[in-house]
Amino acid sequence: MGITDFISAAWDTFSTPSPDAEEPAQANKEEESSDEKEESSDDAEEEEExxxxxxxxxxxxxxxxxxxxxxxCHPAKHHYDACVERVTSQIDNDGKASEDCVxxxxxxxxxxxACAAPKLFSQLK
Structure with missing residues (x-):
């Protein structure tokens, strides 16, 4: 698969409207009767529920x-929070940061x- 095939596939993916997209409103469309409006609003509420x-x-x-x-995980969270504070203060003072917290x-x-995995698998079994 070449780069042009990749770009073409990406374009097709993002340019095609989704099948569940709403119909665009039309200014010339005739208004529905009050009974049809009530039925459609009831259907919409049921679908939302x-x-x-x-x-x-x-x-x-x-x-x-x-x-x-x-x-x-307190030590890891403490190091992450300290890094975030350093980076935030560097941005406030210098307008840019010399490090990141990745x-x-x-x-x-x-x-x-690692902590959540055993608990998760015990719930799924």
Whole structure:
């Protein structure tokens, strides 16, 4: 696959409207009768309720958040928070930062993932 194929595929992906996109409003469109409006609003409310019911919370995210704030990951979180403070003060004082907190972030993310994994798999079984 060449670069032109890649760009073409990316263009097709982002330029094609999604099948669930709403129909654009037309100024010349005849107004619906009051009965049709009520029926369509009732249908829309039912669809919204169904969508809300289908949406579930990912337990991995909640477990990782708990682990980030736990005693087990406190050293990694402390280093990350200190780095964020340093970088923020450098930006405030100099307008730019001489470092970033990517390494500290990955240490914190690794700690949270390692802490949450056993809890997550015990919930899934």
């Amino acid at each position: 169904e969508e809300e019911e289908e949406e579930t919370v990912d337990p991995k995210e909640t477990l990782e958040e708990e682990c980030r704030n736990s005693k087990e 390494e500290e972030f990955f240490h914190l993310a690794h700690c949270a993932t």
